[in-house]
Amino acid sequence: MQKVRLVDVAREAGVHAGTASRxxxxxxxxxxxxxxxxxxxRAARKLGYTPNTVARGLRTSRSFVIALVVPDIxxxxxxxxxxxxxxxxxxxxxxxxxxxxxxxxxxxxxxVTAMRARGVDGFxxxxxxxxxxxLDDLAEAAVPTVLVNRHxxxxxxxxxxxxxxxxxxxxxxxxxxxxxxxILHLAGPADTSTGRDRTSAFRQAxxxxxxxxxxxxxxxxxxxxxxxxxxxxxxxxxxxxxxxIVAGNDLLAIGAMEAxxxxxxxxxxxxxxxxxxxxxxxxxxxxxxxxxxxxxxxxGMLAARTLVNWIxxxxxxxxxxxxxxxxxxxxxxxxxxxxLGRLRVEG
Amino acid sequence: MQKVRLVDVAREAGVHAGTASRxxxxxxxxxxxxxxxxxxxRAARKLGYTPNTVARGLRTSRSFVIALVVPDIxxxxxxxxxxxxxxxxxxxxxxxxxxxxxxxxxxxxxxVTAMRARGVDGFxxxxxxxxxxxLDDLAEAAVPTVLVNRHxxxxxxxxxxxxxxxxxxxxxxxxxxxxxxxILHLAGPADTSTGRDRTSAFRQAxxxxxxxxxxxxxxxxxxxxxxxxxxxxxxxxxxxxxxxIVAGNDLLAIGAMEAxxxxxxxxxxxxxxxxxxxxxxxxxxxxxxxxxxxxxxxxGMLAARTLVNWIxxxxxxxxxxxxxxxxxxxxxxxxxxxxLGRLRVEG
DNA sequence: GCGATCGCCACAATCGATTGCGGGCTAGTA
DNA sequence: TACTAGCCCGCAATCGATTGTGGCGATCGC
Numbered sequence: 001m002q003k004v005r006l007v008d009v010a011r012e013a014g015v016h017a018g019t020a021s022r023x024x025x026x027x028x029x030x031x032x033x034x035x036x037x038x039x040x041x042r043a044a045r046k047l048g049y050t051p052n053t054v055a056r057g058l059r060t061s062r063s064f065v066i067a068l069v070v071p072d073i074x075x076x077x078x079x080x081x082x083x084x085x086x087x088x089x090x091x092x093x094x095x096x097x098x099x100x101x102x103x104x105x106x107x108x109x110x111x112v113t114a115m116r117a118r119g120v121d122g123f124x125x126x127x128x129x130x131x132x133x134x135l136d137d138l139a140e141a142a143v144p145t146v147l148v149n150r151h152x153x154x155x156x157x158x159x160x161x162x163x164x165x166x167x168x169x170x171x172x173x174x175x176x177x178x179x180x181x182x183i184l185h186l187a188g189p190a191d192t193s194t195g196r197d198r199t200s201a202f203r204q205a206x207x208x209x210x211x212x213x214x215x216x217x218x219x220x221x222x223x224x225x226x227x228x229x230x231x232x233x234x235x236x237x238x239x240x241x242x243x244x245i246v247a248g249n250d251l252l253a254i255g256a257m258e259a260x261x262x263x264x265x266x267x268x269x270x271x272x273x274x275x276x277x278x279x280x281x282x283x284x285x286x287x288x289x290x291x292x293x294x295x296x297x298x299x300g301m302l303a304a305r306t307l308v309n310w311i312x313x314x315x316x317x318x319x320x321x322x323x324x325x326x327x328x329x330x331x332x333x334x335x336x337x338x339x340l341g342r343l344r345v346e347g
Numbered sequence: 348m349q350k351v352r353l354v355d356v357a358r359e360a361g362v363h364a365g366t367a368s369r370x371x372x373x374x375x376x377x378x379x380x381x382x383x384x385x386x387x388x389r390a391a392r393k394l395g396y397t398p399n400t401v402a403r404g405l406r407t408s409r410s411f412v413i414a415l416v417v418p419d420i421x422x423x424x425x426x427x428x429x430x431x432x433x434x435x436x437x438x439x440x441x442x443x444x445x446x447x448x449x450x451x452x453x454x455x456x457x458x459v460t461a462m463r464a465r466g467v468d469g470f471x472x473x474x475x476x477x478x479x480x481x482l483d484d485l486a487e488a489a490v491p492t493v494l495v496n497r498h499x500x501x502x503x504x505x506x507x508x509x510x511x512x513x514x515x516x517x518x519x520x521x522x523x524x525x526x527x528x529x530i531l532h533l534a535g536p537a538d539t540s541t542g543r544d545r546t547s548a549f550r551q552a553x554x555x556x557x558x559x560x561x562x563x564x565x566x567x568x569x570x571x572x573x574x575x576x577x578x579x580x581x582x583x584x585x586x587x588x589x590x591x592i593v594a595g596n597d598l599l600a601i602g603a604m605e606a607x608x609x610x611x612x613x614x615x616x617x618x619x620x621x622x623x624x625x626x627x628x629x630x631x632x633x634x635x636x637x638x639x640x641x642x643x644x645x646x647g648m649l650a651a652r653t654l655v656n657w658i659x660x661x662x663x664x665x666x667x668x669x670x671x672x673x674x675x676x677x678x679x680x681x682x683x684x685x686x687l688g689r690l691r692v693e694g
Numbered sequence: 695g696c697g698a699t700c701g702c703c704a705c706a707a708t709c710g711a712t713t714g715c716g717g718g719c720t721a722g723t724a
Numbered sequence: 725t726a727c728t729a730g731c732c733c734g735c736a737a738t739c740g741a742t743t744g745t746g747g748c749g750a751t752c753g754c
Contacts, residue, residue, distance in 0.1 A: 006711060056710080
């Protein structure tokens with residue numbers, strides 16, 4: 001790439017390449033006289049030397065690259081995580097390579113092996129499925145890897161997530177305070193931890209409020225508007241009555257509201273809805289969505305920091321989970337209930 | 348990383364490492380007997396050999412990595428571009444490394460030099476400023492680089508963008524059809540080509556419709572809601588009258604609407620507004636925004652394809668510009684004008 | 695039947711930085 | 725003066741794959 005190599009610097013400074021290497025390496029600088037260090041540094045600056053990272057990587061088998069695996073970068077959840085991670089990594093001297101698996105386990109696997117061949121120093125994985133052999137491989141091969149946003153069944157890999165249990169609990173409690181007793185839950189996919197954890201939290205919160213969650217959980221196949229709409233249609237079709245919906249995430253919530261509107265049911269007059277994540281535009285919609293805000297940027301930063309520390313020697317204990325606090329955002333899609341009257345007619 | 352090297356494969360197959368290398372390299376395979384090729388391939392498969400990309404990169408000085416530089420990944424414009432590029436690159440055998448410059452020229456420069464030291468094969472740059480020394484360096488060093496979304500003053504680097512002139516022309520024409528004659532333009536920053544090009548297009552379109560653009564252009568310091576709101580406040584404060592706004596992008600448009608609302612001016616009843624880009628959530632707002640949709644995904648794909656072809660030998664002609672067609676999306680923020688009456692009172 | 699040609703493969707240099715080892719030189723001690 | 729202890733630095737191997745060069749044996753042509 002650029003023509004100036006370490007030997008050029010060494011020649012300019014009148015020393016051997018090995019010596020120049022030590023002079024430029026903070027960890028070995030004390031094996032070289034102060035004078036020589038100065039001469040080498042001056043020569044390096046004069047020639048505009050930048051070390052060849054590839055050659056260094058070959059010798060040291062460290063690349064200072066870490067890979068971030070996301071399922072779909074157009075999902076507004078991820079840019080904030082990426083940005084947080086990138087900041088921390090950049091200031092720690094690491095480069096981020098991004099791979100978008102397009103929600104496809106096959107490309108996930110092939111991308112991860114490609115990254116491994118490339119000698120990345122570690123992985124941040126945001127695509128974890130509940131059962132995920134790729135993660136098992138990574139764990140077995142002892143490749144530094146941290147999970148963010150989603151985790152898998154019972155893996156030794158550290159996980160940075162949010163306190164979903166508390167988030168859902170706040171949703172249920174808020175609705176209860178507004179008088180709702182018939183609350184529906186749109187459950188995220190069972191092959192994601194976010195889906196499972198929130199559903200389990202919902203059941204627990206309902207019990208805690210002495211409400212029945214029996215018929216109240218509708219399973220959704222994916223975290224999309226379409227799935228949310230379908231779930232509401234199904235619930236309505238089988239005559240389930242409810243005055244509120246706790247959605248597994250924001251997109252499900254939006255889909256739910258659209259489906260309700262198509263049935264002439266208004267939000268929040270007839271039915272209240274809560275989302276989850278507080279994706280950027282939720283507050284701009286009309287009505288603005290009541291939802292749970294998760295600290296995406298922090299999650300990214302923390303994941304990166306955990307990984308960098310691991311690479312530098314302090315391996316996290318197996319099974320470590322860091323759950324960040326969430327914030328309940330009461331906005332316009334929740335209101336005091338007026339009872340089931342209208343719903344009965346429509347259902 | 349993985350312990351099996353080319354020499355291991357060679358030993359297993361009973362040949363020299365050099366021969367094994369040729370046998371595995373499609374371009375050199377014909378200098379080796381078919382038998383040997385088979386033996387080597389079998390050995391490679393048996394041992395689970397994956398070539399060490401770092402060592403290869405050192406020798407060949409090709410990394411099969413390309414860097415994508417974006418100013419701010421949380422800007423909803425970029426994920427779609429990234430995704431398009433990533434798809435093309437992955438299927439061409441390239442890896443994408445992402446760097447977010449946080450809109451800071453300094454980090455842009457340092458990141459680009461770091462990437463160069465890393466030996467990336469090329470750049471896709473979405474951060475171009477109108478005067479951008481980093482791009483000049485890249486061009487001078489003959490590093491394959493393609494610009495996307497924004498370009499700089501007069502550079503030899505190929506540029507993939509959209510037909511902004513036509514897009515703005517459609518906005519003005521649409522408003523003219525609705526009877527608007529006093530049209531304000533919120534101009535994007537003058538250090539971006541998108542800002543400059545659209546403003547110039549606005550002026551031309553106004554002339555083409557025999558309207559005056561004299562006082563009608565308000566400069567904005569950045570592509571943010573805040574800047575849009577400030578611009579409208581300023582226009583109102585100095586008594587400029589208008590019944591429609593052509594904003595330089597979607598965020599400016601949103602900010603403009605908020606500022607108008609704060610003055611008791613309703614959209615679209617009193618003032619019509621058009622945005623630009625049709626970022627994901629524009630259609631969900633109330634009212635849904637009239638705006639111009641740009642093919643972000645295609646831009647990313649095309650940029651990647653252009654770059655890959657360049658690396659493979661077919662360098663684009665200097666100054667190549669590819670402008671993709673845009674689509675006008677008439678929605679709820681534009682309506683027939685009812686005259687300046689209300690505005691005069693408020694102004 | 696002998697030299698020229700060709701196919702196939704081994705050898706070794708190379709990419710650029712890092713690092714274990716050992717030697718030279720100075721200083722300090724007896 | 726002689727000998728040891730350190731401090732600095734040069735030497736050369738090393739990481740793993742690629743590739744120019746040359747040699748061996750077999751085939752072809754005359």
